[in-house]
Amino acid sequence: MSVNVQADSSKPAGSGPNPYSDCGIGAALFSNTGWAAVTSNVIWDLGSTAITSATASPETCSGKNIKTALFIRDTYTQLVEESAAGDGMHLKTALNLVECGEAQQSNAIQAVRSEMGAALSNADYQGKTHLEKSSDFYNVINKAAARHCSV
Template sequence: MLRATLSAAILAGAFFVAPAKANNVNPWQQCGLGAMVFPDNGTAAAISNVIWDLGTTAVSSNVSSQETCEGADVKTAQFIQQTFPVLEQEIAQGEGEYVAAMLKVRGCEATAHADIVSAIRNDYADKQATDAQALYSIVESQVTSQFAASCSVI
């Protein structure tokens, strides 16, 4: 248990960086090689990024698209990409260290975590999401709409 706690804390710390500006970006569509090849077609960019390396380069890209590939939303996408199997389990359970770390990375207040996880869990089941990009879309949708007051949109 202590090992899992330390791992979650290390992962959260590795991805939590205070961004310089606000943005609403889908890193799978607006970052990485896909965005460079298909700058005006987010769907094609996302498909390209996922085919190339499952979107790993896109969500970690700060070189190719510096203006758009920064901020809490991109850090959240990175965290989701790298911890997806554990996040999926914890969302199914309704709680967990990694899901709490994900929400902390996104800038959500701890007092709102239970409600946010519940909303994410419902959306995840309703949409039958099965990958990191789908989970990211659900998280961003919740934290920028229903829970905007509890989560920073930096």
């Protein structure tokens, strides 16, 4: 596997995020516990997602992405129920976290509803862990926001 990384010469070497503790699903789940973030990232996918995040888009290693991931993890059951219904406070909050304006949320909700409906009907879905399901929902809501919201 080859990775092409461009260095930002305006910043000193090593000033970027630590990919294992500041990026990836580990940082989203354990933002205040570095060792747990590292462990989670390594267990999840040997840290490849965290490393990719740190090199390709270091701005995703903190801020709204972490808050969104934590919110989805903590309210996943409500989010799935509200997605099926096509409305709900948790769903709107998640869309607000990814900066989807109220005027655009209707189309984004329909996209989330459609994609989550397909995911839920997949035979492999029930065997997934809560963390895997939360990660899937995170990807779905970000995809819907990218398509239907001016983020």
